[in-house]
Amino acid sequence: MSRREKTWWWIAGVVILLYCLFPIAWIASLSFKGPADIANQQFLPSTTTTENYSTILTGTASDLFLPALRNSFGICLIATFISCILSMFAAYAIARLDFPGKKLILSTALAVAIFPVISIVTPLFNLWRQIGLYDTWLGLIIPYLSLTLPLSIWTMSAFFREIPWEMEQAAQVDGATTWQAFRKVIVPLAAPGVFTTAIIAFFIAWNDFAYGISLTSTSRARPVPAALGLFSGASQFEDPTGAIAAAAVIVTIPVVVLVLIFQRRIVAGLTNGAVKG
Amino acid sequence: MAEIVMNNIVKQYGDGFPAVNDVSLDIADGEFMILVGPSGCGKSTLLRMIVGLEDITSGDMVIGGTRVNDKAPRERNLSMVFQNYALYPHLSVFENIAFPLRLAKMDDAEVRRRVNEAADVLELHEHLERKPANLSGGQRQRVAMGRAIVRQAEAFLFDEPLSNLDAKLRGQMRTEISRLQRRLGITTVYVTHDQTEAMTLGDRVCVLRKGKIQQVASPRELYEQPVNLFVAGFIGSPPMNFLPAQLEGNQLSTPFGPIELDDRRAKAVTGRDLLLVGIRPEYFEDASLVDDAKRPLGSVFRARVDVTEWLGDQQYAYIPYEAPEEITAQLRALSRELDSEELRTQAIVSIDSTSRIREGRDAEFWLDSRKVHVFDPTTGDNLTRDAEAGAALTRMATEDREEQIAESTGGPSGRSADSGGAQAAGAA
Numbered sequence: 001m002s003r004r005e006k007t008w009w010w011i012a013g014v015v016i017l018l019y020c021l022f023p024i025a026w027i028a029s030l031s032f033k034g035p036a037d038i039a040n041q042q043f044l045p046s047t048t049t050t051e052n053y054s055t056i057l058t059g060t061a062s063d064l065f066l067p068a069l070r071n072s073f074g075i076c077l078i079a080t081f082i083s084c085i086l087s088m089f090a091a092y093a094i095a096r097l098d099f100p101g102k103k104l105i106l107s108t109a110l111a112v113a114i115f116p117v118i119s120i121v122t123p124l125f126n127l128w129r130q131i132g133l134y135d136t137w138l139g140l141i142i143p144y145l146s147l148t149l150p151l152s153i154w155t156m157s158a159f160f161r162e163i164p165w166e167m168e169q170a171a172q173v174d175g176a177t178t179w180q181a182f183r184k185v186i187v188p189l190a191a192p193g194v195f196t197t198a199i200i201a202f203f204i205a206w207n208d209f210a211y212g213i214s215l216t217s218t219s220r221a222r223p224v225p226a227a228l229g230l231f232s233g234a235s236q237f238e239d240p241t242g243a244i245a246a247a248a249v250i251v252t253i254p255v256v257v258l259v260l261i262f263q264r265r266i267v268a269g270l271t272n273g274a275v276k277g
Numbered sequence: 278m279a280e281i282v283m284n285n286i287v288k289q290y291g292d293g294f295p296a297v298n299d300v301s302l303d304i305a306d307g308e309f310m311i312l313v314g315p316s317g318c319g320k321s322t323l324l325r326m327i328v329g330l331e332d333i334t335s336g337d338m339v340i341g342g343t344r345v346n347d348k349a350p351r352e353r354n355l356s357m358v359f360q361n362y363a364l365y366p367h368l369s370v371f372e373n374i375a376f377p378l379r380l381a382k383m384d385d386a387e388v389r390r391r392v393n394e395a396a397d398v399l400e401l402h403e404h405l406e407r408k409p410a411n412l413s414g415g416q417r418q419r420v421a422m423g424r425a426i427v428r429q430a431e432a433f434l435f436d437e438p439l440s441n442l443d444a445k446l447r448g449q450m451r452t453e454i455s456r457l458q459r460r461l462g463i464t465t466v467y468v469t470h471d472q473t474e475a476m477t478l479g480d481r482v483c484v485l486r487k488g489k490i491q492q493v494a495s496p497r498e499l500y501e502q503p504v505n506l507f508v509a510g511f512i513g514s515p516p517m518n519f520l521p522a523q524l525e526g527n528q529l530s531t532p533f534g535p536i537e538l539d540d541r542r543a544k545a546v547t548g549r550d551l552l553l554v555g556i557r558p559e560y561f562e563d564a565s566l567v568d569d570a571k572r573p574l575g576s577v578f579r580a581r582v583d584v585t586e587w588l589g590d591q592q593y594a595y596i597p598y599e600a601p602e603e604i605t606a607q608l609r610a611l612s613r614e615l616d617s618e619e620l621r622t623q624a625i626v627s628i629d630s631t632s633r634i635r636e637g638r639d640a641e642f643w644l645d646s647r648k649v650h651v652f653d654p655t656t657g658d659n660l661t662r663d664a665e666a667g668a669a670l671t672r673m674a675t676e677d678r679e680e681q682i683a684e685s686t687g688g689p690s691g692r693s694a695d696s697g698g699a700q701a702a703g704a705a
Contacts, residue, residue: 166363169330172350173357174377174424188367 024252030245038241052246061231061243067219068227069250075137075223076205079144083201084194086145087152092182094153095160096168106154113150121214128215135216140223143211148201155200159193160186195262203255224251279341279431279464280306281327286336288322288488296322298488300336304432304466305675307682309458311479312468315511315616319488320468321436327466328355328434341431351380356425357434361441362417364409364424371405374423381428395423398457415446419453426457432464439474451477462682470616472512476500480678481671484508486614494667495674501648502667506657509555509650510611515593518624519611519652521604522554529554529651532598533624534578536646542661546651552660553604553652558593560648561626563634564641575645583623585636592630594640597623607654 026043031052033045040046056065094102124143125134133139163186171181187194212226219227228247231240281304288297297319304310312320325331326338329350338345345353356377364373372379374395378388396402399419409417418438425433435454439447455478458465469475475482476496484491484499484507492504496512503509509517522529522536527543529536531554538546546552564577586593600608600622612619626642634640651661 164361164363166359166361167365169350170357170359170363170424171365171376172330173328173355175351175354175380175428177349177351180380185365189365191367 027245027248031242031249033242033245035238035242038239052242053250055243056247056250061240061247064219064227064230065224065247068222068224071137071219071221072206072223072225072251073254075140075144075221076202078137079141079148079205080198080202082141083145083148083152084198087149087156087197088187088190088194090153091156091160092186094157096165106157109150109153112146113154117147117208117210121210124211125214135218135221137221139215140211140221143215144205144208147208148204151204152197152201155197156190156193159190159196162193163189199258199262202258206251206255280304280308281432281464281466282337282339283323283327284337284339286323286326286338287334288319288326288331289334295488297326300485300488300490302483302490302493304464306464307462308678309455309465309467309478309480311475311482312466312485313470313472313475313482313511314485315614316470317487318485320470320485322488323485324357324434324436324466324468327432328357329353354428354431355434356428356430356432357436358418358421358425358438360437362409362421364417364420366409369406369408370401370412370420370423373409373420374401374427376424377428391427392423395427398426398460399423414442415450418442418450422454422457426461430463432466433458435465435467435469437469438467439469440471454478459681459685462685472514476512480674482512484511495671497674498667498670501670502662502664503555503650503659504662505659506553506555506611506652507614509652509659511615513557515558515625515627516615516617517555517557518626519604519608520554520556520598520624521600521654522552522651523550524552532600533580533596533642533644534576536576536644536649538646538649538651538661541663542651546660549653551601551604551654553607553654555650555652555659556624556644557648558625558627560645561624561628562643562645563628563632564643566629566632567643571645572643574647575643577641577643579639579641581639582634582636585634587630590630592628592632592634594626594628594634595623596626596642597621604654 029043029045030038032048032050033040034047034049034051037045037047055061090105093099094106120143128134128139133142167185167189168181171185172178176184207225208223209225209229212223213229216222216226222230224247228244228251231243231247281302283300283302286297286300287295289295300319300323302310312323314320322331326333327340329345329348329352333346340353340355365376368376371392374392375388378391383391392405393402396405399422401416401419401423404412404416404420409420412420418441421438438454439450442450451474454467458478467474467478476499479496481493481495482499483493486507492499492508494502499508499512503512506519510519520531520533522531524543524546525535527538527540529538529552536554560575567575580596580598582594583597584595586595605622608622609619628634628642649661650659652659
């Protein structure tokens with residue numbers, strides 16, 4: 001790449017970055033504005049205040065926000081965990097075994113992934129109320145699995161396909177059972193894939209709004225995105241914009257932290273050295 | 278340690294294509310057996326059937342007296358070195374080598390002792406804590422071998438283990454493998470398409486073509502008494518020259534003049550119109566450099582030299598010749614099958630490196646007619662093969678092997694290293 005080209009790439013990169021990060025910066029700035037400042041049509045608050053944060057963490061909105069945060073974490077982690085385990089087995093079978101209906105499984109997974117959420121929310125609402133899953137963690141974990149599993153299966157099987165067959169055959173010749181070969185050789189090698197999949201699955205569950213708002217009614221199981229929608233201002237003439245912005249910032253933090261922690265593991269290349277140079 | 282016996286092994290794929298077709302082969306205890314052939318001949322499939330990674334369609338695979346057809350790879354207690362080494366990238370070299378022992382639930386002290394022993398043999402000590410990704414090709418290869426020798430396996434299986442190394446390292450590893458095999462005295466099956474490896478390593482070599490065994494014999498027998506056109510063309514580098522010939526009395530008339538046959542060979546080839554004479558490059562010589570004592574044992578002819586290649590210790594000359602259409606087609610098909618592409622009918626002859634024969638000029642050559650073979654061009658059979666002499670060569674190789682193994686198990690000192698050195702020299 002010539003110097004000139006390089007500069008252009010840099011400029012383009014910075015522009016895209018600004019374009020993507022601007023709304024986030026705006027929300028962060030909003031969260032530090034006082035009620036009078038919200039509509040001041042300026043980027044920066046005239047006086048910085050942490051009032052919004054205290055509202056949602058200790059103040060009037062805290063009994064709405066804090067349980068929701070706990071619910072969101074619990075439900076999303078459990079859903080992610082289950083979907084990783086299930087998709088690991090499914091993806092392994094898809095990548096390694098030749099069985100009738102393999103194509104069917106993959107295309108069904110895709111079909112489920114593109115199926116509009118909103119069209120199954122209403123029947124699910126009725127069903128969950130009948131069988132007592134309405135407003136429970138399990139009542140959200142199950143639909144979240146339907147969101148995360150298809151994508152997890154697809155990404156994970158792509159990762160499994162990358163692992164050379166010989167690794168597993170070598171393990172079998174060395175005296176491993178199929179299960180041992182899977183656990184001691186394939187799973188460690190697939191670790192970057194598993195982490196990537198886990199993060200994607202976690203985001204999907206974390207960001208869901210439709211299920212969260214429809215299938216819950218109290219703080220027993222209500223996740224954060226749904227709780228944000230229920231924030232109310234100090235009076236009925238006041239929008240809870242500041243509080244929502246503060247909550248949005250807090251909700252973004254775990255996602256960022258998660259990516260930072262695992263970014264080294266996400267970078268694939270662990271299989272480097274398995275086979276010839 | 279065990280012998281491996283294959284009875285009528287067949288491997289048929291889903292589409293009915295027989296990758297391995299009715300192979301019967303006995304591999305003696307402690308023997309170094311090479312499976313060789315051009316790509317797609319079924320040699321790797323056969324190896325994978327021995328180790329259990331490939332199902333056997335029919336036939337019996339018997340290892341150490343037990344039929345193993347239905348046993349999983351881990352129950353067969355064989356160790357294998359893969360073409361791409363298949364090292365575990367997430368484990369250190371130590372743990373890679375220890376992997377089979379860990380699976381066998383061996384206690385820690387014993388694991389350490391055995392791994393250190395293997396590392397001693399393969400000179401891997403300073404690398405034990407490193408990851409495979411940080412090793413060179415040759416070191417990875419040695420780790421793969423370490424993983425194979427660390428446990429007491431019934432046999433070693435190698436699947437083209439040297440094909441990913443550069444030429445120099447390949448030569449070194451070849452002698453290393455040979456030395457190791459002699460020292461441990463373990464039955465070894467080695468798949469390769471490289472005939473130098475086949476000739477230098479093997480006690481016996483099994484030549485496969487399209488899933489069928491062509492000939493199983495010691496390297497010397499393969500070279501001197503090949504059973505057919507395919508084996509004759511495959512073994513030897515540069516390859517054997519095939520010339521069209523017609524029999525007149527006891528003489529073959531060829532593009533390079535008449536070749537005298539002895540009575541035995543003449544009798545064997547009578548009754549056919551067209552024949553193929555197989556002459557190895559080294560049966561030729563620059564006529565001006567031949568001893569007077571040797572001269573009457575062959576014939577002298579004049580031919581125009583197309584190209585010469587001087588290699589220092591050797592010199593090759595290329596002599597084009599005319600051949601009937603059917604012969605040309607046959608030879609072209611054969612060379613395609615041997616993974617090469619022969620564009621013109623030409624003989625490659627090996628002459629002394631001091632010879633002053635020039636390109637583009639006529640020159641006089643001498644041809645040793647004592648060892649030429651005559652083939653039937655339609656069936657490819659070797660009509661002049663002396664089975665007796667061939668068997669004697671293989672018997673000699675077997676005796677050599679038994680002697681070597683007896684010596685290395687008796688006292689693991691000089692002799693085994695010597696044989697490795699001798700083979701290295703032969704290969705160079």
